[in-house]
Amino acid sequence: MVVPRLDANDLWWLVEERARCSPEREVAVDEAHRSLTFSELARRAEGAAAALAASGVGEGTRVLWILPTRIEALVLTAALARLGAVQIPLIPVYGEREIGFVVEQARPEMLVVPAESKRAELPLLAHRVCVAATRAPELLLLGDRLPDADPVSLPARTEPGDDHALRWIFYTSGTTSEPKGALHSDATLAASARGIDLPHRFVAEDQVSLVFPYAHIGGPQLLFSALMVGYRLILTEVFDPERVIDTLSAHGVTLAGPGPAFWQAFIDAQRRSPQRKLFPELRALIGGGAAKPGNLQREAREVLGVEIVSGYGLTECPALAYNHVGDPDEVLASDGRGVLGVEMRTLRSDGRPAVPGEEGEICVKGPMLFRGYLDPTLDAGAFDDEGFLRTGDLGCLDAAGQLRVSGRLKDIIIRKGENISAKEVEDVLVEHPAVAEAAVVGLPDAARGERACAVVVVAEGAASPSLDRLLEHCVAAGLSKAKVPEQLEVVDSLPRNATGKVMKLTLRERYAAADQPRP
Numbered sequence: 001m002v003v004p005r006l007d008a009n010d011l012w013w014l015v016e017e018r019a020r021c022s023p024e025r026e027v028a029v030d031e032a033h034r035s036l037t038f039s040e041l042a043r044r045a046e047g048a049a050a051a052l053a054a055s056g057v058g059e060g061t062r063v064l065w066i067l068p069t070r071i072e073a074l075v076l077t078a079a080l081a082r083l084g085a086v087q088i089p090l091i092p093v094y095g096e097r098e099i100g101f102v103v104e105q106a107r108p109e110m111l112v113v114p115a116e117s118k119r120a121e122l123p124l125l126a127h128r129v130c131v132a133a134t135r136a137p138e139l140l141l142l143g144d145r146l147p148d149a150d151p152v153s154l155p156a157r158t159e160p161g162d163d164h165a166l167r168w169i170f171y172t173s174g175t176t177s178e179p180k181g182a183l184h185s186d187a188t189l190a191a192s193a194r195g196i197d198l199p200h201r202f203v204a205e206d207q208v209s210l211v212f213p214y215a216h217i218g219g220p221q222l223l224f225s226a227l228m229v230g231y232r233l234i235l236t237e238v239f240d241p242e243r244v245i246d247t248l249s250a251h252g253v254t255l256a257g258p259g260p261a262f263w264q265a266f267i268d269a270q271r272r273s274p275q276r277k278l279f280p281e282l283r284a285l286i287g288g289g290a291a292k293p294g295n296l297q298r299e300a301r302e303v304l305g306v307e308i309v310s311g312y313g314l315t316e317c318p319a320l321a322y323n324h325v326g327d328p329d330e331v332l333a334s335d336g337r338g339v340l341g342v343e344m345r346t347l348r349s350d351g352r353p354a355v356p357g358e359e360g361e362i363c364v365k366g367p368m369l370f371r372g373y374l375d376p377t378l379d380a381g382a383f384d385d386e387g388f389l390r391t392g393d394l395g396c397l398d399a400a401g402q403l404r405v406s407g408r409l410k411d412i413i414i415r416k417g418e419n420i421s422a423k424e425v426e427d428v429l430v431e432h433p434a435v436a437e438a439a440v441v442g443l444p445d446a447a448r449g450e451r452a453c454a455v456v457v458v459a460e461g462a463a464s465p466s467l468d469r470l471l472e473h474c475v476a477a478g479l480s481k482a483k484v485p486e487q488l489e490v491v492d493s494l495p496r497n498a499t500g501k502v503m504k505l506t507l508r509e510r511y512a513a514a515d516q517p518r519p
Contacts, residue, residue, distance in 0.1 A: 003204035003230040007194070009187040010160035011081040011167075011220075014227040015042050022230050025204070027223075028071055030235040031247040036071050038227075044146065045078035050154050051147035052079060055138065057110060059084035062169075064108035064137065066090045066099070066126070068117050068237045069214040074223060075146055076112065081186070082154070084161060088169045088181075089215035091418075092119050097478030098171075100129045101178055105374060106169055108137045115141040118238055163187040169374055170217045172315035172419055181374030182316045189217070191367035192318045193224035195339030199309060199322035200255060200286060204230035207281070209256045211236045211244050212417065217318045218258065241265040249278050257287030259417050261447050263296060267303045284309045284325050288335075289417025289449070297332055311336040312405055315419075316370045316382070317389055320344070321403050334402045335395070342366035345388065346397055356399040359406055363388040411504070413442030413450050420452060420483045422504075428477045429454055429485075432470060434462040439494050439502045440485060443512050454485035455507050457493060464490050487511070 004021055008014050015038075018027075023039035036044075057063060063085050067073040080087050088106050090099065103111070113126045123141055130136045140147075161167075168184040202208075202225065210222055210233045226233050234251045236244045245266065248256055256266060256279065263285045270278050285300055285308045292310055300308050311322035312335040321336035321344065338344045345353060346360030354360030365388045372379045383389055392410035395403055413420040422440040429438035437457040442450035458464050465473075467488040474484045489511055495503045 005230075006228050008160055009163050009185075009190040011186050011189075011224065011227075012078065012157065013160045014190075014224065015045060015078045015081065018227045018230065019043075022204075025230055026232045027226055028074055028210075028233045028235055029251055030071055031237065031243060033250075034071060036074070038230075041075060041078055044075045044148075045082055046151035046154065047148040048075060048079035048146040049082040050149035050151045052085075052110075053083060053154060054149055055110070055140075055147075057083055057085055060166075061085045061110070062088060062106060062108040063110045063112060064088040064090060064102065064106065065112040065215070066092055066094065066122065067112065067114055067142065067215065068092050069210060069212070069219070069235050070114075070237060071235065072142060072144075072146055073214045073219075074233075076142075077220060077223060079146065081167070082157070084165070084167075086166055086169060087220075088171070089220070090171060091213040091215045091482075092117065092122065093213075093480045093482040095475070095478045095480035095483075096125050096129060098179055098480060099125065100132060100478070102171055102181070103129055103133050103137065106181055107135055110140055111137040112140045112142055115143045161186065164371075166371070168217075168220070170315050178424070180378060183371040183374060184217070185371065188368045188370060189221055189224050189318075190228075191341065192217075192221045192313075193228055195342070195366075195368060196221070196225060196311070196319050196322060197229065197340075199311065199324045199336070199339065200284070201325045202229045202231060202255075206231035206254045207234055207252050208232070208286075209234050209236075209244075209248055209253050209258070211239055211248075211262065212258045216417075217315050221318055239265075241269060245269050245278060252281045253279055254281050254283050255286050256282060257285060259287045259289040260292055260296060260449055261416050262287070263300060263308060264447060267296075267299050270303050279304065282306050286310070287417075288312055288319075289414065292335075294333070297329060307332055311339075312403060314391060314393075317364050317366065317368055317391075320364050320366055320368065331402060335405045336403055337401045338364075338366070338403075340367075342368075343388070344397060344401070344403065346395060347390075354396065357396055359394055359396050361409060362391045362393045362395045362403070362405070364391060365389065413440070413452050415442075415445075415448050415450050415452060415482070417449070418482055422452075425452065425454070425474070425479065425483055425485065428474050428479050429456065429470065431477060432465060432473045434459055434465040435470075436460070437494055439504060439507060441504050441507045441511070443487065443508060448486075451486040452483070453487040453489060453507075453511055455489045455491055455494065455511070457491060 019042035029035040171179040313319040394407040395405040436459040445451040
């Protein structure tokens, strides 16, 4: 049976049309071997939409959801798309501090969290956030199944929605101490899904891993792609390497990601099992989200027999550059070339265009570019006069348009694909009575991309705090566990330049060789 490709900017239209033309094909399977067909996705989503509509959710209603990578999260996404709601996905590791900030800024009318998950305290945390909120959202605890009602009560949808309508607010941590809400439409996510199609050479028979937090912009992006192409997603809730590898192996994964820490785990597992091929159908490792160690491409070929097809993007402009399946190794060593519709350029520090091979700030424009920030005061510094997003990342473009990312203007740490604001962590650390000053830097880490190293000056008369005590302090202050430092260095003073700024490059060089990451 020929599986047709679909092309539309409206998520719900894609759900309906895929259910019509490929009803029995599966859109997802999980680690418990539960599966979901495209027709079941549409049917369950309509039932959930009817129940949510009875609770007041409709066109433009803001719904914040914090759900693990489960089939129910996909169904909720489709249900909210059916209603025309504005979705605000947050990854489950967010702490009370961050969730509270998002609730205050985005003002959602509903907050959805799982009744049970790996993070058992999440319902209580969500309740505390709602109690403290200026305008409390309705709290919905999601069990094994979404609420369900007769969809006959739903208003008819006869045509795709407005391409420019706000449908998503994705939060990203940048250079500031608070998360930033990036505004997206269905059209921007659909453009991102189209952009990754050619680089991956997706086919309907593919089995694509989704083993990272679905609330990342990459999660809904893959759902758009699966609906367009007709392939199946393999879901796991957390990245327990042994369990994930067993799940991917059992379901014949063909494209496995999403980044260096995962790729390395797959390579290591295959080395430990030379007697059998873990992923016999695998045709590439895919993803990005962190710097790619130079030896990983060679190891992937030697151990798994496949190439790494990686890319570059950010929440504001996801998957904007990608390498392609079948590219030669010298090309695959880069960070990709612009996908469909993307314009890229690099600017020198004096504002002039960089020549090919010269480092500059990466600036981008394309159909997947976000519509601006929820806080509009952030827009002026984000875009130039021609509408290009200034990414804050440094890199160079060669004459063929191939991008190599070389560093960052932004003071962030990228740990397992997560952007961690150094300033946010520093602000929490200096609240500890034993800490007079703190600087947080990212250090190279083969498993994580980067690890967070806290360099602190001890307060006068205080005893040096241990790393464990600082971690307890950070979590108690509401910082998510994904952001707490993994390494501690105590110094008499922080190195500063003539204007008093901490010289973080000096700290990175000093401690990069120290190997003290926590598991």
